[in-house]
Amino acid sequence: MRVQRLPARARYDRATLEAILDESFVGHVATVLDGTPIVIPTMYARVGDRLYIHGSTGSRMLRALQAGATACVEVTLLDGLVLARSAFHHSMNYRSVVAYGTFEMVHGDEKVRAMEALIERIESGRWARVRQPNRKELAATTIMSIPLSEASAKVRTGMPIEEPSDLDWPVWAGEIPLTLTRGTPVEDDAGMAARAFSR
Amino acid sequence: MRVQRLPARARYDRATLEAILDESFVGHVATVLDGTPIVIPTMYARVGDRLYIHGSTGSRMLRALQAGATACVEVTLLDGLVLARSAFHHSMNYRSVVAYGTFEMVHGDEKVRAMEALIERIESGRWARVRQPNRKELAATTIMSIPLSEASAKVRTGMPIEEPSDLDWPVWAGEIPLTLTRGTPVEDDAGMAARAFSR
Numbered sequence: 045m046r047v048q049r050l051p052a053r054a055r056y057d058r059a060t061l062e063a064i065l066d067e068s069f070v071g072h073v074a075t076v077l078d079g080t081p082i083v084i085p086t087m088y089a090r091v092g093d094r095l096y097i098h099g100s101t102g103s104r105m106l107r108a109l110q111a112g113a114t115a116c117v118e119v120t121l122l123d124g125l126v127l128a129r130s131a132f133h134h135s136m137n138y139r140s141v142v143a144y145g146t147f148e149m150v151h152g153d154e155k156v157r158a159m160e161a162l163i164e165r166i167e168s169g170r171w172a173r174v175r176q177p178n179r180k181e182l183a184a185t186t187i188m189s190i191p192l193s194e195a196s197a198k199v200r201t202g203m204p205i206e207e208p209s210d211l212d213w214p215v216w217a218g219e220i221p222l223t224l225t226r227g228t229p230v231e232d233d234a235g236m237a238a239r240a241f242s243r
Numbered sequence: 244m245r246v247q248r249l250p251a252r253a254r255y256d257r258a259t260l261e262a263i264l265d266e267s268f269v270g271h272v273a274t275v276l277d278g279t280p281i282v283i284p285t286m287y288a289r290v291g292d293r294l295y296i297h298g299s300t301g302s303r304m305l306r307a308l309q310a311g312a313t314a315c316v317e318v319t320l321l322d323g324l325v326l327a328r329s330a331f332h333h334s335m336n337y338r339s340v341v342a343y344g345t346f347e348m349v350h351g352d353e354k355v356r357a358m359e360a361l362i363e364r365i366e367s368g369r370w371a372r373v374r375q376p377n378r379k380e381l382a383a384t385t386i387m388s389i390p391l392s393e394a395s396a397k398v399r400t401g402m403p404i405e406e407p408s409d410l411d412w413p414v415w416a417g418e419i420p421l422t423l424t425r426g427t428p429v430e431d432d433a434g435m436a437a438r439a440f441s442r
Contacts, residue, residue, distance in 0.1 A: 069335065069421075070321055074273035074282035081312075083273035083282045085319040085339055113280075120284040122269055122423070125365050131373045132380040134362055136268065140284055163333055166324050166419075173414045174330045181331040203431045215372045218430040220365075222268075224321070227420035232402045 061197040064139045065090045065119055069165070073097060074116045077108050088117075089161035094189040095143065096150065096158040106186045109147040117143045117190060125220040128204035129213035135204065137219060143195035147188040158187045260396040263338045264289045264318055268364070272296060273315045276307050287316075288360035293388040294342065295349065295357040305385045308346040316342045316389060324419040327403035328412035334403060336418060342394035346387040357386045 065088075074083040084105055088097045095117060099106045109115055124137035150158055160171045177185070204217055264287075273282040283304055287296045294316060298305045308314055323336035349357055359370045376384070403416055 069324070070319055070337075072271040072273075072282050072284075072317060072319075074271075074280040074315070076275055076280050080343065081273045081275050081280055081315045082341075082343075083271050083315050083317045084341065085271075085317060085337065087335060116273070116280045116282050118271060118282045118284060120269055120271075124426075125268070127365060127369070129374055130376070130380070131358055131362050131370065132376050132384070134365060134373075136286060138269075138284065142281075142283065144279065144281075159330055163330050166326060166333060170326070170414075171330065174333075175328055175409055175412050177329070177331050181329070185331070203429075206431075210374055213374050215369075216428075216430065218428055220428045221426035223424050223426060225422050225424040227323075227422060229415075229417055229419045230402075231415065231417040232405075 060139075060199065061141055061192070061195060062090065064121060064141050064197055065095065065192075066165075068119045068121050070119070071095065071097065072118045072120075073105065073109075074118070075105060075108055075113045077104060077113075087162060087165075088119075089158065089165050090192075091158060091161045093192045095192060096161060096187055096189045097147070098159065098162060098185055098187045101184055101186050103186070106188060109188055110149060110186070112146060114144070114146055115190060117141075121224075122222050123201070124222050126200075126204045127217050127220065129206055129210040129215055129217050133204050133206060133210075135200065137200050137202070137221075139197065139199045141195055141197045143190060143192055145190045145194050147190045150187040150189050155182070155185075155187045158189065159185070259338075259398065260340055260391070260394060261289060263320060263340045263396055264294065264391075265364075267318045267320050269318070270294065270296065271317045271319075272304065272308075273317070274304060274307055274312045276303060276312075286361060286364075287318075288357065288364050289391075290357060290360050292391045294391060295360060295386055295388045296346075297358065297361060297384055297386045300383055300385050302385070305387065308387055309348055309385070311345060313343070313345055314389060316340075320423075321421050322400070323421050325399075325403050326416050326419065328405055328409040328414055328416050332403050332405060332409075334399065336399050336401070336420075338396065338398045340394055340396045342389060342391055344389045344393050346389045349386040349388050354381070354384075354386045357388070358384070 071088040120140040126135040163171045270287040319339040325334040362370045
């Protein structure tokens with residue numbers, strides 16, 4: 045699957061593609077449900093050449109994917125706003141991956157390894173420290189995977205493209221970088237205990 | 244269109260929905276192209292009760308939308324990672340909107356107003372300062388809009404849900420906030436002039 049638009053932005057090397065998938069947290073999974081396109085955000089983790097998503101066994105989308113519906117997954121990191129001298133050339137810097145394929149159900153040890161990968165994405169080493177899923181929780185969780193064989197990446201970096209005749213236009217032009225930043229962790233306090241019962 | 248999964252997270256008030264759309268920069272537009280679901284990231288702007296996207300007249304997706312293909316647009320703000328004591332209850336805090344509908348082509352003054360809205364999202368007051376689109380640029384830009392009549396929002400905030408029996412598990416639990424942060428603007432320098440000719 046080759047990138048159709050702006051092919052100069054296409055990157056096909058595996059390292060670029062995997063780095064994008066390993067940095068972002070949210071994948072946008074699209075499929076067709078009752079004849080209508082649908083796209084929902086979901087957590088995912090990459091393990092080798094497959095992408096794993098998880099969800100509730102009650103999810104309508106996961107049930108459609110389980111029935112073999114074709115899918116498309118897109119992951120995008122927004123790196124900056126690109127301010128040009130002309131309205132036309134404003135843009136964004138980003139790194140994105142689009143993968144096409146069909147999801148497969150994941151079972152047994154591979155399912156547990158996928159759950160581990162999802163937790164490790166959040167905090168390295170955390171899987172060994174949290175309470176492991178019990179039989180009921182495993183049964184309530186659907187894990188599915190899609191191969192990355194039909195995946196491609198697209199990257200835009202740098203400054204605005206400008207018409208040469210615009211270069212003297214009296215307006216600031218350049219890039220405003222955007223970064224997803226981790227803030228100060230907020231610990232779940234003792235009051236948690238009481239609230240947990242009412243949820 | 245009511246939210247099916249986790250209805251407790253659904254928010255239907257207009258202000259919540261509009262605030263999410265007005266904060267994020269990237270919309271994920273899904274449709275069906277040649278029988279295959281496809282989802283691509285795109286800039287957008289909300290004006291009133293419609294969402295406007297733009298793209299090249301050569302875009303295969305925009306041509307499919309122009310031909311009346313049904314679509315789904317999803318916008319998600321990732322607000323935090325939610326670390327629970329059990330693997331099962333790890334989650335993310337987020338605000339998302341999903342809108343269903345059919346895109347319409349936008350022409351004339353409405354088209355120029357949509358381009359203005361796209362530029363104003365990047366920097367308030369900028370539209371008046373940049374070079375306005377000329378006839379050729381207007382012709383090369385497709386602007387389409389989708390109504391927000393079939394849109395709903397979903398929000399998760401706060402601490403992990405926990406099983407009461409997990410509350411003494413010896414692991415840190417809580418939220419790691421995530422914020423999309425603007426960095427120091429990088430001005431397009433004088434060397435720009437030479438580079439612009441070679442692009």
